Amino acid sequence: MSAQTSSAPRTRESGSTARSVASPTPVPRRLRRRVDPIYYVFLFPALAIFTLVITLPAVVGFFYSFTNSVGFGDYDFIGLRNYIALFQDPNILSAYVFTLGFALITVIVVNILAFALAVMLTSKIRFQTALRTIFVIPMVISGIIIAFVFKFLLSNSLPALGQALGIGVLSESILANENLAWLGIVVVTAWSAIPGAMLIYIAGLVTIPAELYEAAAIDGASGWQRLSRITLPMVSGFILINTILGFKGFLNAYDVIVGLTDGGPGTATTSIAMSIFKGFGGGDYGYQMANAAVFFLITIILAGLQLRLTAGKASFGA
Amino acid sequence: MSTTQSSPPPTGQSTASRASGRKPSTRRSGRRSGIGSDRFNVPLTVILIVCSLAVLVPLLVTVNMSLKTTTQAVDGSAFSLPAPFSLEGFREAWQLTNFPRGLAISAFITAISVAGEILISSLAAFAIVRNWDRRLFRWSFFYLLAAMFIPFPVVALPQVKLTGIVGLDNPLGVAILHIVFALAFNTLLFTAFLRSIPLSLEESMRVDGATTWQVFARLIFPLLAPMSATVGIFAFLGSWNDFMMPSLITTNPELQTLPVLQQMFQTQFSNNYNIAFASYLMAMAPAVVVYILTQKWVISGLTQGAVKS
Numbered sequence A: 001m002s003a004q005t006s007s008a009p010r011t012r013e014s015g016s017t018a019r020s021v022a023s024p025t026p027v028p029r030r031l032r033r034r035v036d037p038i039y040y041v042f043l044f045p046a047l048a049i050f051t052l053v054i055t056l057p058a059v060v061g062f063f064y065s066f067t068n069s070v071g072f073g074d075y076d077f078i079g080l081r082n083y084i085a086l087f088q089d090p091n092i093l094s095a096y097v098f099t100l101g102f103a104l105i106t107v108i109v110v111n112i113l114a115f116a117l118a119v120m121l122t123s124k125i126r127f128q129t130a131l132r133t134i135f136v137i138p139m140v141i142s143g144i145i146i147a148f149v150f151k152f153l154l155s156n157s158l159p160a161l162g163q164a165l166g167i168g169v170l171s172e173s174i175l176a177n178e179n180l181a182w183l184g185i186v187v188v189t190a191w192s193a194i195p196g197a198m199l200i201y202i203a204g205l206v207t208i209p210a211e212l213y214e215a216a217a218i219d220g221a222s223g224w225q226r227l228s229r230i231t232l233p234m235v236s237g238f239i240l241i242n243t244i245l246g247f248k249g250f251l252n253a254y255d256v257i258v259g260l261t262d263g264g265p266g267t268a269t270t271s272i273a274m275s276i277f278k279g280f281g282g283g284d285y286g287y288q289m290a291n292a293a294v295f296f297l298i299t300i301i302l303a304g305l306q307l308r309l310t311a312g313k314a315s316f317g318a
Numbered sequence B: 001m002s003t004t005q006s007s008p009p010p011t012g013q014s015t016a017s018r019a020s021g022r023k024p025s026t027r028r029s030g031r032r033s034g035i036g037s038d039r040f041n042v043p044l045t046v047i048l049i050v051c052s053l054a055v056l057v058p059l060l061v062t063v064n065m066s067l068k069t070t071t072q073a074v075d076g077s078a079f080s081l082p083a084p085f086s087l088e089g090f091r092e093a094w095q096l097t098n099f100p101r102g103l104a105i106s107a108f109i110t111a112i113s114v115a116g117e118i119l120i121s122s123l124a125a126f127a128i129v130r131n132w133d134r135r136l137f138r139w140s141f142f143y144l145l146a147a148m149f150i151p152f153p154v155v156a157l158p159q160v161k162l163t164g165i166v167g168l169d170n171p172l173g174v175a176i177l178h179i180v181f182a183l184a185f186n187t188l189l190f191t192a193f194l195r196s197i198p199l200s201l202e203e204s205m206r207v208d209g210a211t212t213w214q215v216f217a218r219l220i221f222p223l224l225a226p227m228s229a230t231v232g233i234f235a236f237l238g239s240w241n242d243f244m245m246p247s248l249i250t251t252n253p254e255l256q257t258l259p260v261l262q263q264m265f266q267t268q269f270s271n272n273y274n275i276a277f278a279s280y281l282m283a284m285a286p287a288v289v290v291y292i293l294t295q296k297w298v299i300s301g302l303t304q305g306a307v308k309s
Helices: A002-022 A029-033 A038-063 A081-086 A090-121 A127-139 A144-163 A183-207 A209-219 A225-235 A236-251 A255-260 A273-279 A285-310 B008-019 B042-067 B090-096 B099-130 B134-149 B152-165 B171-195 B200-207 B211-224 B224-241 B245-250 B258-264 B273-293 B295-308
Strands: none
Touching: A029 A255, A029 B200, A029 B295, A038 A285, A038 B099, A038 B134, A038 B152, A038 B171, A081 A285, A090 A127, A090 A183, A090 A236, A090 A273, A090 B042, A127 A183, A127 B042, A127 B171, A127 B224, A127 B273, A127 B295, A144 A255, A144 B042, A144 B152, A144 B258, A144 B273, A183 A236, A183 A255, A183 B042, A209 A225, A225 A236, A236 A285, A255 B258, A273 A285, A273 B152, A285 B134, A285 B152, B042 B273, B090 B099, B090 B273, B099 B134, B099 B171, B099 B211, B099 B224, B099 B258, B099 B273, B134 B171, B152 B171, B152 B245, B171 B224, B171 B245, B200 B211, B211 B224, B224 B273, B224 B295, B245 B258, B273 B295
């Protein structure tokens, strides 16, 4: 979603003349003089709830990040002390390290598997409709519920299998292992997130003209060459979208982690969102608002970086 | 985005007919994968079937566990079949979690979110597209889009305080939050679609004396139906399956949604896996059943959303 956001203004600014030639002018001349007042009524609900529900809390929260408020009662301004303390707090730092690492790994896993599935599902296979239906199912299941199902499988069935096969690492629940619990979270998050990415890739793959593949086949291109020289370049825009959307989503990781490990063992799998929400009970409202502000900044910087790195290189198929 | 938005009908049709592509040999001949011309790729089919187990096994385990008796389920073996079959788990879970109430709350939040997202975003998008030459409307558009950069956790704490103050720490407040956080994406989808609707129809209606409201209600809104379906599907899934917002916003545990109930009852489920899995199954079943029944439609709707982004 971030992709269109920042490309939208650009397209509009630079391409406005091209657009008005290509498509019918959006505004009839007659209306240009006076705006029908009812348009303000149409626009008002969106602006009003947006301002009340997002802008206002954002401003209020930012304000509190410079105070020592515990969430109620009196408070004092303490300048940047929350922000300074944040960078010296091992719990916060480990939440950032965990969340960024988790998001990076999950984005890679999800995109590789989703792309592979999309390629296979758009090939000439039997039961195409049925298979596609099955692979989309995880998209309609609540993340926390499937996390509970996997928690059972990972803490009962997998150890049983591990014991039967005599594999030491697997004979105990990986969710109880400080160094491996993140793996379970990656697996379940990927399980939920693959269908969405897969549908985007399928949408991209079907725009590639068959002639390209035919021409490549005539020239004797191997399957791998067709993939790396035609398919991948043609869908690079969709890879970009999936990367940005995925990264943005995984940075907010919460539901699946609550279901699987609840941040444990210890604080090994506590995500940034979970650390922020501790501000509810922990009596450190102002402190966690500073945390939220830093998190917001990181989200923006990462989205901007991804766009900058890939600017102009993306193709959205034919 | 600019390449796709100029031609939504073709993409929509192709995805719809692809989803219903029962005759791949005629439809797909010479499409992708130039291997063989009219033969199915059997190894690939086998690989996909094996992969599909990754999706199916957790679901089958859920069904399997839910049908066991408490005495059998307690040993926690996922793959032993229920002996004897028992609906005990469902009965217990139904009463323990007060399933009908949870279902009603989830349905309430989902219904308001779906209706609200479609209506508020389409009205705003219509106003914005028709008045694009006006600075106020242009800036409003970018203002709304900014929401896509604001993750919920960033504003969650002040929101919780605020909803508490104004008495919206309940399902209605959760529905409003769902509407707002989807506003940016939905408005974007609707504006993209609206730009492709020719003005001539609208002008002839206006010549006949129709007001702007009538133009919207009788012409624009019906034309937006495919986009509304897409927005509605995303709204349904996002709202029905959400855990984060209801768990933080709703203070009264009796007004919690199905996903949150599963978490609240974890300790009470304890090792009674049949009750736990019956409860999970009842919570996920409505969405899965609706999806299976309408899958062509849903997949093409979801793909539309994907293509637009």
